[in-house]
Amino acid sequence: MSTDPSKPESLALIHIGATSITLLIGELNDEGQFATLDHLERPLPLARDIFRSGVITRPVIEQAAAILHDFQLSLAEYTVPTTSVRCFTTNILAEASNHEIFLNRMQIASGFVVRIIDDGDMTHLIYQTTLRLLKSNPEIANANTLISHIGPGNTRALYFHKGRIATYSSYRLGIFRTTEAVADTSSVQQLAYIEEQIRGVVDHLATDYSKAEIDYHVAVGAEIQSVAAHISPPVQGASFITLKQLEKFTEKLALMSADEMVRRLHLNYTGSEGLVAALQTNLALARRFNDKVLVVPEGDFHSDLIHNLLDSRTQTKTFQEEILQAAREVGKKFHTDRKHGEHVAKFSQELFAQLQDLHGLNSKHELLLRIAAILHEIGMFVSAREHHKHSLYLILHTEIFGLSASDRTIIALLARYHRRYNPDANHPHYADLTRDERLIVFKLAAILRVADCLDRSHSQRIKNVKFSRERDTLYIDTTDVEDTTVEQLAINSKCDLFHEVYGYEPLLRNA
Template sequence: HTIDKTVETFTEFKQKLEEHAVTHTKAVGTCALREAINRDAVLKAVNKASGIEISIIGGEEEARLIHLAAKATVNLKNKVALLIDIGGGSVEVVLADDTNVLCTESYAMGTVRLLKILDEKAGEERFNRLVTEYVDATQRRLEQEIGNQKIDVCVGTGGSIESLGELRKQLFNKNSSQKVTAEELKGLLKKLRATSMEDRIHDLRLRPDRADVIVPAAIVLHKIVQQAGVDEVVIPGIGLKDGVLLELLSQFRDREKNVHRKQVIESARRMGKKYFFDEKHATTAARLALQIFDQTASFHELDSEARLVLEVAALLHDIGHYVNVSNHHKHTFYLIQSSPLVGLTQLQMDLVANVARYHRKSAPKIQHEPYEAMAPKHRLMISKLAAILRLADALDHEHASTVDAVEVDYKRPRFLFRLKGKGDMLLEKWALVNKRDLFENVFDANVVVEDLAS
């Protein structure tokens, strides 16, 4: 009984996971499970017996995850890639570059399905017609997407394609199974068709569960490759499971990053309290600074580390008041530099101190020693973050938390700032206009505030 076997397998998985103290798991089901009439019963039984929840994913999601794995192993920089994944139930054809999936087609012509057709009476004719139909549809879609543009690299994934790579190495005396040329594919197909199932297992050393499905896989791959006009297929030995794993890892890292961020922010707030900061103003300034940072990401091109530096600098920018109201920005600089924060390196502390120091008065200058001591890329980061912090600080000029949110739109050559909050926010709008110089210089664009003649 299939369900019993599946449940048994997942129960064994669960034991292995416990043996190795694995805390994060992800199970996905593709075509076969997607289309199974007893799908819900399988999912329920597996979950009940093992506690593992299987997510059913569609062809589009499958394509995205395969692309994720492919770009981690094959250099797709500035290239148009055709990814072909041949499974038992479906074939995914994906057109992508190094960052995006441009289009994806999922066809119900997996090897197991095609094999059934081939075994039927007069199946060969129906099989060829079906494959031709699907491949022609793929070709039309590709032409629609990229016109006459050449495909730079073709990547093949899935067990059957990997077996073709192994056969290529074995039969043509090659030293690698990680690619197969269009010409070699033609030769392999001829050889496979002329070999009985038994001989494929004994002479070609194919696994019994692979020896039958490899023929339809080779036919489909050869047809797609022919139509797409590519010379060879790269076989990196990755697939859907690698994409799932990479995604799980990145989510786990994001969670870790978030835990780290919380630690740092908590530590910054403790420092602020030590110097009697205005916590409400500091929190408002930090919130607005991050809103501006996130909405101008394509201009400043800074990463999540810079975002954290900005958040901490915004929380602590006024602590210098503890020493003296006059020149408090300079006192802020020294206090931050001399008080380590949990979770930040010395370099990050120096960045925070500099960003906070330039939240008012002078813009960053090479004559200022601490600024000059930083590497050029860090000086640029300080200028960008200080420019953002000045605007956020101006938006809470009266320390009244009047502005709830700021929306930033870029219409060349100007940034339009739209404020959401209580009342007419006239003071905040004028404060923003008065503090816009550094931002305009750094980003080489004008700052305009909506509903303000400026």
């Protein structure tokens, strides 16, 4: 870090993508504005390896390591400290059977911890891109809008109802997954083969949203956003492309070589890979929804992704509220006791704040705790007996907007441990966590248990509490109820974990 307080903070991000590795170096001023100093990109056929053979070959691993070594020279030139460098890989990396070996090799080559981009990162970016479009188009903002993102290995769909998230889902349908499947076909056959390859997933997606009233279909993604202006000039921050225009443009591209695409569309070589598959997939999806026009936002999706990852600030309040609302919709789907869940979430949030100096966790963990509180009894939908285990299963296997698989694992385990059973190293899913993640589960589960006990009767009879700590006791003062025997008995029976973690015995008293 710079010792000169007047000098902007130097930051850098390395993104190991589907077809290239990118290095972005810049400075962040006190207002949080980022100024780019250097931008480097080197080709790397990572997606080709993953979707062709399921493994990353040794030549590609060595090529990636060499690129990272070269990037280190640039970082040294700009005197960017190691602590200010973040390194991410595309989420398709997880599909390679040797991805752990690859990650370890990259860490050894660069000295940086390399993290796979998760679904939470991607949905956050798609959400931000959508919000920019909605702000510039009031008519779309007040309508029902389907957002589709065709990524390297997966497709995501978000349904906005009057500017708010209503539904979210993802599918195993991606540009490079499709590209490798039709790699041996001629350019004349390519479009028909792509249609055949993707038909099943496109039908599945369309069926999932068949009951949704859709006024606008918005397509986002690196490929379609890079060429949208060539198809239809943008108006109010977006290109409005008819299906006939998209079809004609895609057919023309299918006959071009990579060199021609680069020359005519001013793309780089990595940007031309998968372009035809991306456009044809968007076209197939638009046809399936009987769209008249496809709306494509202005902007560079890949650049936006990198800047989004570089921004270390926590998620916006609005985005967190969207995630909470998505969790509530899941709870509604499985008929949970909504009032109880919200009440437990309220107490959890208050106790989390009271213990901030002890647990040292951040707002993201607070969000996961609140969601766990909302969904902790979701397993009652299956059976009251061992419902905590059913809650674990349902949360693990239910997509929630804005949350990654690792986020859902933490939430599922909190629901699993909201009763009197403590985390055990032999328990499935918990055993797979890192040491730090296990500590997070311990800290949050202890809070959730106390909060749950405060609404033991599911009647919300204790409406407000005040927490305070004295010596080895956590006092929970309430003015609502004189007799809190039921709640105190519940605390005594299941909150031993709280004492183990925080060193305080919870005690209810009437203020």
